[in-house]
Amino acid sequence: MQPDRRGTDPLSVTRDAVINFSNRVVYMCAHIISMTTSSGDCEKPIQGDTDHKDIEADYVEADEDEIATLGRALIDAILEYAPMEDVQGLLDKDAPLWYQDEDGWSALHAAASVEDADLVRKLLQRGALWNSADNAGNTAGDIALSLNDGESYLAIRDAGIRSEIILQLLASRDAEPHGLVLKEEDDTALGSTDNFLSSHLRYTIDAHGQDICLLQVGDAEIGVMMGWESGIMQETVRKMCEDHPSAEAGLRVLNVGFGLGIIDSYFQALPVPPSTHVIIEPHPDVLKYMREQGWYDKKGVVILEGKWQDIVGTQKLEDMVFDVVYTDTFSEEYEDLRLFFGHVPNLLAGPDARFSFFNGLGAINALFYDVYTHLAELHLAELGIDVDWEDVDVAVQEVAKWNNTREYFTMRLYRLPVGRIRNTM
Numbered sequence: 001m002q003p004d005r006r007g008t009d010p011l012s013v014t015r016d017a018v019i020n021f022s023n024r025v026v027y028m029c030a031h032i033i034s035m036t037t038s039s040g041d042c043e044k045p046i047q048g049d050t051d052h053k054d055i056e057a058d059y060v061e062a063d064e065d066e067i068a069t070l071g072r073a074l075i076d077a078i079l080e081y082a083p084m085e086d087v088q089g090l091l092d093k094d095a096p097l098w099y100q101d102e103d104g105w106s107a108l109h110a111a112a113s114v115e116d117a118d119l120v121r122k123l124l125q126r127g128a129l130w131n132s133a134d135n136a137g138n139t140a141g142d143i144a145l146s147l148n149d150g151e152s153y154l155a156i157r158d159a160g161i162r163s164e165i166i167l168q169l170l171a172s173r174d175a176e177p178h179g180l181v182l183k184e185e186d187d188t189a190l191g192s193t194d195n196f197l198s199s200h201l202r203y204t205i206d207a208h209g210q211d212i213c214l215l216q217v218g219d220a221e222i223g224v225m226m227g228w229e230s231g232i233m234q235e236t237v238r239k240m241c242e243d244h245p246s247a248e249a250g251l252r253v254l255n256v257g258f259g260l261g262i263i264d265s266y267f268q269a270l271p272v273p274p275s276t277h278v279i280i281e282p283h284p285d286v287l288k289y290m291r292e293q294g295w296y297d298k299k300g301v302v303i304l305e306g307k308w309q310d311i312v313g314t315q316k317l318e319d320m321v322f323d324v325v326y327t328d329t330f331s332e333e334y335e336d337l338r339l340f341f342g343h344v345p346n347l348l349a350g351p352d353a354r355f356s357f358f359n360g361l362g363a364i365n366a367l368f369y370d371v372y373t374h375l376a377e378l379h380l381a382e383l384g385i386d387v388d389w390e391d392v393d394v395a396v397q398e399v400a401k402w403n404n405t406r407e408y409f410t411m412r413l414y415r416l417p418v419g420r421i422r423n424t425m
């Protein structure tokens with residue numbers, strides 16, 4: 001699974017990651033055997049080391065075979081509708097729930113495919129990975145969804161939300177990288193803001209006449225922002241501004257991340273342009289493009305050069321408040337978005353003010369997209385911000401949409417959030 005355009009996807013537990021995880025378990029078994037048979041020093045050569053290693057390998061292989069046999073038996077039992085006592089018997093023998101067969105199916109995939117919501121719940125309670133994907137990229141949740149089995153789907157989705165909340169909590173209390181977080185490190189310009197900011201961006205028009213801002217990553221060019229998203233940006237501005245009580249006086253707007261300037265152009269095109277329009281943008285090539293396009297000279301526009309992390313919540317914003325706040329960055333993760341959420345109550349001018357963000361994390365898989373959407377809603381609710389969601393149909397011709405860049409949004413519907421401070425009166 002590809003990381004998301006706007007960041008590494010922390011939910012993206014790929015088949016490889018699960019295999020890595022299971023390999024780690026096997027490695028740990030080998031390590032424990034090694035420690036118990038080599039006086040706790042597995043690096044130190046010991047007498048008869050070769051024989052010793054052979055024995056170790058045999059042990060691990062035998063373990064691996066036994067584990068795989070149990071894992072396979074559990075999947076088969078579920079798929080063959082075996083009596084619950086048989087399935088329970090295999091679970092009692094510790095049949096591995098992380099095991100995936102040659103198609104990438106786990107016991108949870110099997111339980112979802114036979115539409116057994118009780119078993120789905122049982123497997124999740126016993127630690128089944130809610131987000132492991134089969135070779136075709138489908139999770140058990142996707143299978144439940146395709147079978148219209150709402151009960152199983154919601155059990156899996158809620159397990160995903162719970163697990164993400166727990167991981168976020170652990171991560172916030174523990175500065176050390178946490179062993180439980182199954183996340184691939186990404187030091188490229190896609191997954192690291194600092195690398196992104198030192199990479200070259202190219203603004204161009206693709207073969208379909210679409211405006212596009214491209215980032216070079218290795219041999220490939222990745223879309224930072226693409227013209228097909230205009231519909232989302234236009235609808236976002238409409239939902240946030242159209243019926244705003246202060247619209248006729250000119251709104252105070254804050255936008256984080258300029259990209260192609262699509263959303264900023266829609267803000268400027270409002271019947272009454274914003275009275276103040278602050279744009280936060282750190283990338284030197286984007287700032288150059290903004291200068292060339294005359295953004296520095298527009299009335300009411302204030303460009304704050306830098307990352308939002310160095311501007312929002314500091315004196316650089318001079319305690320300004322806004323009627324409309326929008327954020328859409330790149331190479332950031334959900335955790336960055338959640339940190340931004342924490343500033344939103346202080347940025348909004350009052351109960352009429354509105355907040356939105358590009359809701360694209362996990363949008364290459366229905367289950368992951370759903371989990372992120374709910375996670376965002378829960379975290380914003382904790383901050384006293386209630387969100388209205390609107391579905392925007394973004395099904396456009398695939399060729400025109402992607403050109404030669406990778407796909408990062410494959411859902412038919414974009415879930416557009418508009419948050420407001422909860423009115424407690």
Ligand SMILES: C[S@@+](CC[C@H](N)C(=O)[O-])C[C@H]1O[C@@H](n2cnc3c(N)ncnc32)[C@H](O)[C@@H]1O
Pocket residue numbers: 193224225233256257258259260261262263264280281282283286306307308309328329330331
């Ligand atoms: C996807 S584009 C935004 C597209 C924009 N919504 C539009 O309508 O064209 C993301 C932008 O966020 C900027 N960005 C990346 N990291 C940022 C950060 N930490 N703070 C502010 N902007 C950031 C990027 O340089 C890029 O210009």
